[in-house]
Amino acid sequence: MRVGIVGGTGYGAVELMRFLTNHQAVDKIYLYSQSKQGTYISDVYPHLASIINVAMEELTVDHVVKHVDVLFFATPPAVSYQWIPALLETDVKIIDLSGDFRLDDPAVYEAWYKKTTASRDYLKQAVYGLADVYPDKIKQAQLIANPGCYPTATLLGLLPIIDKSFIDVDSIIVDGKTGVSGAGRSLSQGVHYAEMNENMRAYAVGSHKHTPEIERFLAEKTEKSIFINFTPHIVPMTRGILVTMYVNLTAAISRDTVQTLYESFYKERAFVRVKENHSLPETKHVYGSNYCDLHITVDQRTNRLIIVSVIDNLVKGASGQAIQNMNLLYGLNETEGLNLSPLYP
Ligand SMILES: NC(=O)C1=CN([C@@H]2O[C@H](COP(=O)(O)OP(=O)(O)OC[C@H]3O[C@@H](n4cnc5c(N)ncnc54)[C@H](OP(=O)(O)O)[C@@H]3O)[C@@H](O)[C@H]2O)C=CC1
Numbered sequence: 560m561r562v563g564i565v566g567g568t569g570y571g572a573v574e575l576m577r578f579l580t581n582h583q584a585v586d587k588i589y590l591y592s593q594s595k596q597g598t599y600i601s602d603v604y605p606h607l608a609s610i611i612n613v614a615m616e617e618l619t620v621d622h623v624v625k626h627v628d629v630l631f632f633a634t635p636p637a638v639s640y641q642w643i644p645a646l647l648e649t650d651v652k653i654i655d656l657s658g659d660f661r662l663d664d665p666a667v668y669e670a671w672y673k674k675t676t677a678s679r680d681y682l683k684q685a686v687y688g689l690a691d692v693y694p695d696k697i698k699q700a701q702l703i704a705n706p707g708c709y710p711t712a713t714l715l716g717l718l719p720i721i722d723k724s725f726i727d728v729d730s731i732i733v734d735g736k737t738g739v740s741g742a743g744r745s746l747s748q749g750v751h752y753a754e755m756n757e758n759m760r761a762y763a764v765g766s767h768k769h770t771p772e773i774e775r776f777l778a779e780k781t782e783k784s785i786f787i788n789f790t791p792h793i794v795p796m797t798r799g800i801l802v803t804m805y806v807n808l809t810a811a812i813s814r815d816t817v818q819t820l821y822e823s824f825y826k827e828r829a830f831v832r833v834k835e836n837h838s839l840p841e842t843k844h845v846y847g848s849n850y851c852d853l854h855i856t857v858d859q860r861t862n863r864l865i866i867v868s869v870i871d872n873l874v875k876g877a878s879g880q881a882i883q884n885m886n887l888l889y890g891l892n893e894t895e896g897l898n899l900s901p902l903y904p
């Protein structure tokens with residue numbers, strides 16, 4: 560299989576390379592770059608010397624059609640939507656790590672991203688790539704909208720129970736924390752060392768662009784509008800996302816019942832681990848891997864369900880899930896190339 564990656568100098572791209580250079584079905588990797596055409600990737604990322612010896616090129620549809628079977632966009636918002644309509648006219652399969660095709664209404668995208676995306680006609684051609692929930696739809700797709708990092712951790716935590724009668728869907732509070740690599744490689748004042756070291760902060764309170772993405776897929780499963788409070792926080796570490804979700808219960812239910820429900824929902828999913836009560840998830844338990852660890856608490860005192868979900872933002876939250884989706888697209892074992900155990904310590 561011949562793979563292309565757009566946005567070659569970014570964190571999502573280099574994480575794709577980490578896995579794809581170990582993927583049995585991948586014969587060739589092409590790298591497309593806006594800023595470093597002609598430069599060898601190992602000159603930008605010296606750790607890749609002797610691992611991938613590829614010079615970055617200019618992205619053109621002709622080059623992709625001639626050389627690539629599956630193309631990953633690891634670019635910021637409002638880039639892929641400019642290219643994907645033309646690519647949909649070809650046989651190339653596309654996996655977009657950006658948010659451009661995750662929503663089904665361009666007006667909603669513009670309201671939350673403050674940017675432009677494709678028209679509805681194109682948006683509806685995308686399949687949402689939450690690999691551990693929609694594997695069958697993904698297998699048939701040409702264009703996959705890879706989920707955002709927070710939505711991945713949140714939806715894996717909520718989708719097993721969102722349509723159950725014991726849940727008050729109007730009470731959902733999602734509290735997320737992310738490492739700094741979630742902001743990408745480009746520097747900005749809020750994320751450099753002196754600003755982040757010994758510090759943490761909430762951001763985009765009441766306005767984070769992942770809110771409508773989470774609400775869209777919760778609503779799709781319950782067939783009613785759902786509004787959540789989602790508050791992200793950035794913390795002084797490189798990788799990791801920890802999301803804690805609070806949901807009011809409308810009926811008494813035991814932890815064992817809910818645990819069994821989650822275990823059954825994910826019983827075929829190699830990368831989702833539903834933890835025992837004594838084993839609270841930590842981001843180091845999934846560091847550098849494609850796992851999502853989930854934990855359930857039923858708080859009888861407040862009559863609330865409390866769900867903790869951890870992922871590596873660059874792996875299950877981006878490039879690992881993107882490769883899991885590629886595996887599904889090509890009928891491969893979905894764990895192919897992703898079987899690295901978490902990095903510990
Ligand atoms: N970081 C994370 O944890 C996650 C990121 N994502 C999403 O994945 C995508 C990539 O993120 P990430 O790798 O972290 O970001 P980075 O900023 O690290 O990399 C993005 C790359 O895109 C290219 N690029 C930047 N601006 C433009 C432009 N105007 N036109 C074309 N290419 C451009 C650059 O590469 P070059 O100059 O080489 O082309 C840049 O290095 C983003 O949409 C992000 O929101 C999703 C989930 C998690």
Ligand SMILES: CC(=O)N[C@@H](CCC(=O)OP(=O)(O)O)C(=O)O
Pocket residue numbers: 656657658706707708709737738739740741742768791793
């Ligand atoms: C620390 C930080 O800035 N994190 C980013 C995560 C962005 C991301 O994951 O991008 P997608 O929208 O493509 O999913 C944020 O909160 O916007």
